Amino acid sequence: xxxxxxxxxxxxxTQTLEVSLGPQHPSTHGVFxxxxxxxxETIVKLKPVMGYLHRNHEKLAENMSYLGxxxxxxxxxxxxxxxxxxAYALAVEKLAGIEVPERAQYIRIIMAELTRLVNHxxxxxxxxxxxxxxxxxxxxxxxxxxxxxxxxEEVAGSRMMCNYFRFGGVKADLTPDFLPRVKELxxxxxxxxxxxxxxxxxxxxxxxxxxxxxxxPKELAVSASITGPMLRASGVPYDIRKVDxxxxxxxxxxRVPIGEHGxxxxxxxxxxxxxxxxxxxxxxxxxxxxxxxxxxxxxxxFAKAPRNFKPKAGEAYGRIEAPKGELGxxxxxxxxxxPYRYHVRAPSFINLTILEDMCLGHKVPDAIIILGSIDxxxxxxxx
Amino acid sequence: xxxxxxxxxxxxxxxxxxVLPDWMAVIVAMKIPIVAIAIFxxxxxxxxxxxxxxxxxxxxxRFGPNxxxxxxxxxxLADGVKMLTKEDIVPxxxxxxxxxxxxxxxxxxxxxxxxxxxxxxxxIAVDLNIGVLFFLAMSGTTTLFIFTAAWASHNKFSLLGxxxxxxxxxxxxxxxxxxxxxxxxxxGSFSTVAIVExxxxxxxxxxxxxxxxxxxxxxxxxxxxxxRTPFDLPEAESELVAGFHxxxxxxxxxxxxxxxxxxxxxxxxxxxxxxxxxxxxPILPSWVWFLLKTYTLILIMMWFRGTFPRLRADQLMxxxxxxxxxxxxxxxxxxxxxYEMRSPxxxxxxxxxxxxxxxxxxxxxxxxxxxxxxxxxxxAD
Numbered sequence: 001x002x003x004x005x006x007x008x009x010x011x012x013x014t015q016t017l018e019v020s021l022g023p024q025h026p027s028t029h030g031v032f033x034x035x036x037x038x039x040x041e042t043i044v045k046l047k048p049v050m051g052y053l054h055r056n057h058e059k060l061a062e063n064m065s066y067l068g069x070x071x072x073x074x075x076x077x078x079x080x081x082x083x084x085x086x087a088y089a090l091a092v093e094k095l096a097g098i099e100v101p102e103r104a105q106y107i108r109i110i111m112a113e114l115t116r117l118v119n120h121x122x123x124x125x126x127x128x129x130x131x132x133x134x135x136x137x138x139x140x141x142x143x144x145x146x147x148x149x150x151x152x153e154e155v156a157g158s159r160m161m162c163n164y165f166r167f168g169g170v171k172a173d174l175t176p177d178f179l180p181r182v183k184e185l186x187x188x189x190x191x192x193x194x195x196x197x198x199x200x201x202x203x204x205x206x207x208x209x210x211x212x213x214x215x216x217p218k219e220l221a222v223s224a225s226i227t228g229p230m231l232r233a234s235g236v237p238y239d240i241r242k243v244d245x246x247x248x249x250x251x252x253x254x255r256v257p258i259g260e261h262g263x264x265x266x267x268x269x270x271x272x273x274x275x276x277x278x279x280x281x282x283x284x285x286x287x288x289x290x291x292x293x294x295x296x297x298x299x300x301x302f303a304k305a306p307r308n309f310k311p312k313a314g315e316a317y318g319r320i321e322a323p324k325g326e327l328g329x330x331x332x333x334x335x336x337x338x339p340y341r342y343h344v345r346a347p348s349f350i351n352l353t354i355l356e357d358m359c360l361g362h363k364v365p366d367a368i369i370i371l372g373s374i375d376x377x378x379x380x381x382x383x
Numbered sequence: 384x385x386x387x388x389x390x391x392x393x394x395x396x397x398x399x400x401x402v403l404p405d406w407m408a409v410i411v412a413m414k415i416p417i418v419a420i421a422i423f424x425x426x427x428x429x430x431x432x433x434x435x436x437x438x439x440x441x442x443x444x445r446f447g448p449n450x451x452x453x454x455x456x457x458x459x460l461a462d463g464v465k466m467l468t469k470e471d472i473v474p475x476x477x478x479x480x481x482x483x484x485x486x487x488x489x490x491x492x493x494x495x496x497x498x499x500x501x502x503x504x505x506x507i508a509v510d511l512n513i514g515v516l517f518f519l520a521m522s523g524t525t526t527l528f529i530f531t532a533a534w535a536s537h538n539k540f541s542l543l544g545x546x547x548x549x550x551x552x553x554x555x556x557x558x559x560x561x562x563x564x565x566x567x568x569x570x571g572s573f574s575t576v577a578i579v580e581x582x583x584x585x586x587x588x589x590x591x592x593x594x595x596x597x598x599x600x601x602x603x604x605x606x607x608x609x610x611r612t613p614f615d616l617p618e619a620e621s622e623l624v625a626g627f628h629x630x631x632x633x634x635x636x637x638x639x640x641x642x643x644x645x646x647x648x649x650x651x652x653x654x655x656x657x658x659x660x661x662x663x664x665p666i667l668p669s670w671v672w673f674l675l676k677t678y679t680l681i682l683i684m685m686w687f688r689g690t691f692p693r694l695r696a697d698q699l700m701x702x703x704x705x706x707x708x709x710x711x712x713x714x715x716x717x718x719x720x721x722y723e724m725r726s727p728x729x730x731x732x733x734x735x736x737x738x739x740x741x742x743x744x745x746x747x748x749x750x751x752x753x754x755x756x757x758x759x760x761x762x763a764d
Binding site: 017018019025026027038041128129130131132133134135136139140143199202203204205206207208209211237239242254255256257258259260261265266269270273363364365366368 | 442443547612613615621622691693696751754759760761
């Protein structure tokens with residue numbers, strides 16, 4: 001377990017060393033900063049410093065039309081813009097009571113699961129980079145990610161900042177060769193995962209470095225409201241796709257992998273297994289997708305004249321299982337065309353809160369991989 | 384072809400004797416190997432950087448440098464010019480003298496060790512009778528200058544890097560030195576030339592049981608000695624920014640790089656000399672064999688860099704103290720037994736003892752060997 005005290009008590013006087021890891025540090029995934037106090041190389045205190053990328057996202061949203069903040073949600077977690085759109089669209093649809101056509105639901109699920117593949121692939125690459133594997137895994141991860149971004153570009157016109165979702169559906173229908181390309185991807189992706197796993201999962205150094213490091217106990221994880229793969233790696237079977245029944249996820253058959261130890265290795269492996277389940281969902285979605293409208297009549301009207309969109313006064317919370325955890329948007333309407341209050345429940349931010357508990361007693365290199373395994377994107381942490 | 388460089392050397396000396404007065408001819412004769420090494424070292428380093436970048440690029444599904452010159456062959460020159468013209472930044476609170484001296488001094492041992500490497504038959508600058516000892520002593524001092532640089536920089540990342548470097552040196556120097564002892568026991572000399580001559584044709588030491596184990600230990604320790612992946616803790620990019628050379632820029636940084644790559648070359652050359660028969664080998668000229676073996680080892684080190692994650696400091700120490708050290712001690716005894724038995728039985732005995740030792744050591748370290756895991760699923764379909 002975690003040692004919260006000094007590991008050794010030498011006879012001579014020693015001093016602790018205060019080091020500021022970040023905001024300019026190669027492994028803080030952006031502009032995150034950890035002020036650590038070190039005894040030798042053992043961490044005795046860690047204070048996360050956030051806010052270097054704060055750009056007033058929530059207040060900005062309160063001063064523009066509902067649809068106006070859709071492109072801004074892309075910039076929250078800039079790796080998974082599709083799921084950010086998804087959660088925001090869900091919240092507003094709940095608020096205004098807009099129905100979504102079935103085809104649009106399927107398209108949304110396809111996009112969400114593709115995004116999960118992008119996020120987890122990239123995370124594993126970067127985690128290995130933090131472990132010191134000199135850019136090789138991350139570049140192969142990027143190669144696969146590009147293939148999925150090509151698909152996003154095909155439907156949304158943009159690779160990263162997709163802005164594809166609209167209230168009541170999606171912006172445009174799939175192009176004719178989108179589905180065949182997804183099918184091809186579904187066939188090839190497991191092969192890439194097998195290769196990745198053969199080289200990484202049982203690598204002695206990787207196992208030695210990540211097992212028993214950064215253990216997050218079940219109870220702490222639940223009480224700190226950790227969500228997503230981190231929570232499941234600690235052994236809690238909680239997946240919003242299963243418990244909240246949002247969109248059409250009830251129609252799909254998939255399993256939720258559960259870790260046992262809650263250490264960095266579990267967090268790594270849970271993500272690999274989740275990718276395989278995502279491929280299953282994609283496979284079913286591509287086969288079953290019906291034809292029809294991709295946006296409801298009401299939604300299409302508002303997409304053309306966003307300033308006329310005035311939901312009746314009330315509040316709504318829409319949440320999805322984003323690749324990083326529970327991503328929720330809380331929107332309060334006062335009947336005007338701007339939200340009265342707009343709040344984002346960002347999974348990376350909340351998952352980051354227990355960083356110190358996981359790092360204490362470990363060494364500096366462990367802190368780096370623990371941070372890597374939390375999977376943060378600073379755009380979402382600082383908003 | 385075999386004696387090509389020796390003949391060139393002789394020709395220059397003859398010419399000097401014919402043209403110059405005696406005392407100058409002696410100086411010329413003395414200076415030839417020095418000049419040769421002073422040119423060979425840095426040029427090797429420059430092109431090793433290119434080879435490494437190219438190889439890593441191919442491993443990583445990229446092209447690597449290919450803009451400057453054909454296949455990027457002029458890239459090292461461009462880099463050199465860039466390094467020389469870059470601003471030299473010295474931190475305000477740095478120990479200015481030490482900060483300046485460290486990168487200069489670190490190159491000296493890296494160049495000196497070239498002197499005792501036999502590049503081919505009759506191709507050695509100085510055939511010291513303590514050649515191997517000289518090499519080990521000289522390469523050991525590198526750590527001192529790394530620590531000087533770390534301390535002088537007045538930067539906490541540098542300091543941590545320097546600290547790690549010293550700890551790593553203390554751990555790995557011991558098995559590094561001890562793993563050569565079996566060879567010295569069998570050859571009966573410290574001289575690198577004598578060691579190579581004791582492995583005629585294809586009778587390289589690596590093909591004996593103790594030689595194979597010795598080679599394995601020596602090569603691992605060599606990788607640790609030159610701070611390369613998976614033992615690159617002192618500069619650990621993802622943890623310590625750049626470790627001991629965080630606060631260095633321009634040519635000073637380039638000198639650290641130069642020392643590192645020359646060390647990579649010399650250490651690989653020593654491994655080749657001691658265990659892989661140095662310049663011994665059939666058909667090809669001796670110096671071709673030597674460079675072939677050395678570059679093979681260098682490429683393996685680069686391959687490591689492209690594929691391995693980094694170990695943590697305590698795992699690194701644990702590996703040295705709990706596994707390598709014991710194995711080296713047993714290996715010394717095994718080499719002595721092998722030498723005394725002088726019969727076909729000796730190979731079997733030596734192999735048997737070593738295999739049993741390795742199994743026993745694995746058993747002792749079993750708690751630290753990570754295990755595979757099986758995962759459960761919720762909501763099974």
